Amino acid sequence: MKVTLKIWRQDGPQDEGRMQTYALESVSEDMSFLEMLDVLNEELTARGEEPVAFDSDCREGICGMCGLVINGEAHGPERTTTCQLHMRSFKDGDEITIEPWRADAFPVIRDLVVDRSAFDRIVAAGGYISVNTGAAPDAHATPVPKENADRAFMAAECISCGACVAACPNASAMLFTGSKVTHLGELPQGQPERYARVLQMVDQHDAEGFGGCTNLGECSNACPKGIPLNVISQLNRDLNAAHRHR
Amino acid sequence: MAITGLIFVGFILAHMYGNLMIFGGQAAFDEYAHHLRELGAPMLPESGFLWLMRITLIVALVLHAYAAFTLWARAGRARHQRYAVTKQGYGQFYAKAMRWGGVALLLFVVFHILHFTTNTIQINGDFAAPSDRLVSSFEVWWAVLIYLLAVLALGLHLRHGIHGAAMTLGLNTSLTAQRRIHQVAIAVAVVTVVGFMVPPFAILLGLTP
Ligand code: HEM
Numbered sequence: 276m277k278v279t280l281k282i283w284r285q286d287g288p289q290d291e292g293r294m295q296t297y298a299l300e301s302v303s304e305d306m307s308f309l310e311m312l313d314v315l316n317e318e319l320t321a322r323g324e325e326p327v328a329f330d331s332d333c334r335e336g337i338c339g340m341c342g343l344v345i346n347g348e349a350h351g352p353e354r355t356t357t358c359q360l361h362m363r364s365f366k367d368g369d370e371i372t373i374e375p376w377r378a379d380a381f382p383v384i385r386d387l388v389v390d391r392s393a394f395d396r397i398v399a400a401g402g403y404i405s406v407n408t409g410a411a412p413d414a415h416a417t418p419v420p421k422e423n424a425d426r427a428f429m430a431a432e433c434i435s436c437g438a439c440v441a442a443c444p445n446a447s448a449m450l451f452t453g454s455k456v457t458h459l460g461e462l463p464q465g466q467p468e469r470y471a472r473v474l475q476m477v478d479q480h481d482a483e484g485f486g487g488c489t490n491l492g493e494c495s496n497a498c499p500k501g502i503p504l505n506v507i508s509q510l511n512r513d514l515n516a517a518h519r520h521r
Numbered sequence: 522m523a524i525t526g527l528i529f530v531g532f533i534l535a536h537m538y539g540n541l542m543i544f545g546g547q548a549a550f551d552e553y554a555h556h557l558r559e560l561g562a563p564m565l566p567e568s569g570f571l572w573l574m575r576i577t578l579i580v581a582l583v584l585h586a587y588a589a590f591t592l593w594a595r596a597g598r599a600r601h602q603r604y605a606v607t608k609q610g611y612g613q614f615y616a617k618a619m620r621w622g623g624v625a626l627l628l629f630v631v632f633h634i635l636h637f638t639t640n641t642i643q644i645n646g647d648f649a650a651p652s653d654r655l656v657s658s659f660e661v662w663w664a665v666l667i668y669l670l671a672v673l674a675l676g677l678h679l680r681h682g683i684h685g686a687a688m689t690l691g692l693n694t695s696l697t698a699q700r701r702i703h704q705v706a707i708a709v710a711v712v713t714v715v716g717f718m719v720p721p722f723a724i725l726l727g728l729t730p
């Protein structure tokens with residue numbers, strides 16, 4: 276199949292950037308989206324042009340490195356990561372617009388690569404538990420009710436890819452922050468820091484320059500792991516409780 | 522934002538119920554309007570209850586609008602570089618509908634108070650009785666149209682706002698809860714739009730007693 280690609284090119288953080296158009300012939304529909312970009316980059320390199328910079332690592336949907344906004348949708352038209360998206364989701368002759376995550380808290384480093392270290396700082400602000408180091412305790416030493424364990428696992432599926440921020444009309448990172456708060460808050464090990472955690476993580480979230488959540492739900496729709504909106508409601512619940520505890 | 526919004530929802534539903542009194546005849550409607558001023562008597566002075574309501578609503582409106590404009594400005598600062606292409610969905614629609622619809626509601630509230638409360642804007646003659654003002658105004662088609670547009674904006678605001686308020690208050694705890702919250706939000710929005718628009722259309726079509 277043939278596709279026309281409109282790709283955001285930006286030489287560095289200070290560069291203004293622009294959209295550039297490339298035509299790509301003979302794309303196989305079995306290629307992943309990133310393999311299609313690899314083919315483009317081989318052609319560009321052969322022509323002596325600068326290849327398009329984009330992030331990826333595992334290419335199996337678990338590391339969260341590969342986010343792109345494809346035709347206005349974070350990770351493209353399927354509910355999966357960009358690396359797990361295949362060209363069969365597109366039609367012959369399609370025009371495909373590819374942009375980086377857009378948020379001031381995620382500055383563009385080059386082309387389609389953004390700096391997501393704001394997420395690391397939110398996690399550092401509260402996404403941890405205090406435990407004694409030493410021999411690992413027996414797996415069943417601390418019983419966890421199945422309901423709580425299931426919800427913690429569901430929230431822990433977050434791979435910190437940033438699609439929630441990219442898709443949010445407010446550029447808010449509340450789905451990410453809510454998933455961390457819910458993940459640790461559902462488990463006994465997360466209780467000692469529960470209320471300090473939510474306050475510190477939300478403060479850090481705001482300090483990073485993410486927007487405020489207005490419950491629009493585009494984050495959850497874009498999430499490749501299908502994290503539900505209720506982790507944000509859980510965060511609000513913990514936040515209200517934290518204000519009462521203070 | 523959630524608390525002030527829910528204060529409005531309570532007010533809106535009571536207001537809608539009051540408007541439907543017109544179907545009990547003009548005398549019943551005037552009796553209701555008069556009764557509003559006597560509520561709480563003799564514990565409260567004449568119109569005391571009414572002023573308590575008004576002050577509560579004004580304070581709520583100021584806080585609500587302040588929070589809304591703060592969120593709006595924050596969203597602008599959080600994404601200076603816009604996308605070239607954006608897929609339109611629920612979120613993109615309601616991000617705009619809440620903000621521009623909210624501003625439209627604010628303008629409407631001013632117009633509405635000048636129209637029915639202070640009698641500054643007279644649409645179809647000058648009348649002393651509240652019911653006469655109501656009936657004469659809605660005999661004019663463009664008055665019905667203005668109220669229809671405002672009430673539709675209100676319906677959209679409530680459809681998303683009630684869901685948002687439940688989220689903010691921490692009530693969305695499961696996928697089942699989320700489905701219920703959406704159902705309640707849609708139901709309240711539909712009841713509000715229908716409940717507010719039945720009297721004006723009934724008057725326009727000459728169906729009121
Ligand atoms: C000054 C005019 C108004 C403006 C600018 C405005 C704007 C907004 C905005 C931007 C939101 C936040 C969206 C969100 O959190 O999802 C909101 C929420 C809400 N609004 Fe308004 N609004 C106005 C008047 C009203 C009125 C008259 C009502 C009641 C009939 C109302 C009821 C609500 C409710 C229930 C919410 C949900 C609160 C929440 O999300 O926590 N608003 N409004």
Ligand code: FES
Pocket residue numbers: 330331332333334335336337338339340341356357358359
């Ligand atoms: S490259 Fe790891 S999730 Fe896509």
